[in-house]
Amino acid sequence: DVVMTQTPVSLSVSLGGQVSISCRSSQSLVHNNGNTYLSWYLQKPGQSPQLLIYKVSNRFSGISDRFSGSGSGTDFTLKISRVEPDDLGVYYCGQGTQYPWTFGGGTKLELK
């Protein structure tokens, strides 16, 4: 299985600040078709996860441009700028390149 490793496990931020979350995979996430199926999700307290970013850098419908994804191969980053209260929760990366699809362990974003 592809192991997804997220760092840090938790992150404290001031409102209006900027944070970066790293996600590394144990194998390249480049699919045979050339696409890289790396997604980012946010799970707010008491809610289901929601898709933020798909295929490394594509923002999902309705997602603020304060969220940006980057990376390639095995190394990926989610950046959040001008952090707002509604951004708090647990962020997960996930890969859909190789079966079984797998998720990182999560990064909890909290207020400083």
Next chain:
Amino acid sequence: EVKLLESGGGLVQPGGSLRLSCAASGFTFTDFYMSWIRQPPGKAPEWLGVIRNKANGYTTEYNPSVKGRFTISRDNTQNILYLQMNTLRAEDTAIYYCYNNYYWGQGVMVTVSS
């Protein structure tokens, strides 16, 4: 508006069976891969399996952790996704979500305990 509504969860004894349903609306059901994902309380999500779309023959893939015990199926006339779970264990206790590669359902709790 896309809606995914799971049902069928509850308390079941070890060794028992349960069938979850996910009623889908707001999108063309047959065009989408549909997955089941579970999340034990306080832990990361775990993908269980997927049933592909019409263009890919509705074939399935499973996580080895549940292969042989769990079966995913779909009713494309009623837009319902199913998860049949057999020989349940305590470690299967989790919130179970359906997912269409973009949206997650609200989840349903399954507790396996005597």
